[in-house]
Amino acid sequence: MTTTINPVQPDSSPEGARLRSVDLTGPAGRLEALLNEGAPDAAFAALVCHPNPLAGGTMHNKVVYHAMKVLNDLEWGFGWPVLRFNFRGTGLSHGTHDGRAETGDVLAALEWLENGYKLSIVVAGFSFGSAMALSACCRPPSPKSVHAVAALGLPTTADGHNYRYSFLANSTLPKLFLSGDNDTFAPAAQLAEVVGSAAEPKSLVLLPGADHFFTGQLELMQQALAGWLKEQTK
Numbered sequence: 001m002t003t004t005i006n007p008v009q010p011d012s013s014p015e016g017a018r019l020r021s022v023d024l025t026g027p028a029g030r031l032e033a034l035l036n037e038g039a040p041d042a043a044f045a046a047l048v049c050h051p052n053p054l055a056g057g058t059m060h061n062k063v064v065y066h067a068m069k070v071l072n073d074l075e076w077g078f079g080w081p082v083l084r085f086n087f088r089g090t091g092l093s094h095g096t097h098d099g100r101a102e103t104g105d106v107l108a109a110l111e112w113l114e115n116g117y118k119l120s121i122v123v124a125g126f127s128f129g130s131a132m133a134l135s136a137c138c139r140p141p142s143p144k145s146v147h148a149v150a151a152l153g154l155p156t157t158a159d160g161h162n163y164r165y166s167f168l169a170n171s172t173l174p175k176l177f178l179s180g181d182n183d184t185f186a187p188a189a190q191l192a193e194v195v196g197s198a199a200e201p202k203s204l205v206l207l208p209g210a211d212h213f214f215t216g217q218l219e220l221m222q223q224a225l226a227g228w229l230k231e232q233t234k
Contacts, residue, residue, distance in 0.1 A: 019034060030094045031087075045080055059086050063153065083112065138171035139171075148175070151176065174203075177191060180209070
């Protein structure tokens, strides 16, 4: 269903979280990663996946960073440990870009979080990262540790190809589809068709006037993401 945006404003007492570099072992070798450590009593852990490296996407991408801040900063009400990593062939990560096999990189990152925290995990991805996150979390056998998935700027058309994500019809994980209504990689009608074919529970949020990169609307993106997260984790 399409939902209205319920803005969530940060609380007044932010607390900085420590950042540390970690190395993951993926199917193609080392995966370079960063962990923003969470509060000692964190109820969940989180993973954020970056956009297409062939277009310059890395774990330092602005949308990825702003999504991480929502999940990690206590000022947003969560304070979870958040892992970001570079897909194969990106930064110091081993291997070469494939376009599909990166699903295995997501699964390796999830396994690292599972082993390290023994918590349920919320997964978010932006653009290519959202496609890989959905593929890793919503295709059988789905990782049992995943609690919900947020797809930011999920592409439905790129490089002359259309993407339908038919496997979502069988996934009962809570799913957020958050995009701008001026996203040239996900025309609103196409994205609504993808979401319409997905199994419940699901939520579609279109930010008025926002493009694929949420230019000038990153805070509104954060508010929409935080509002959905509060509903999924209360």
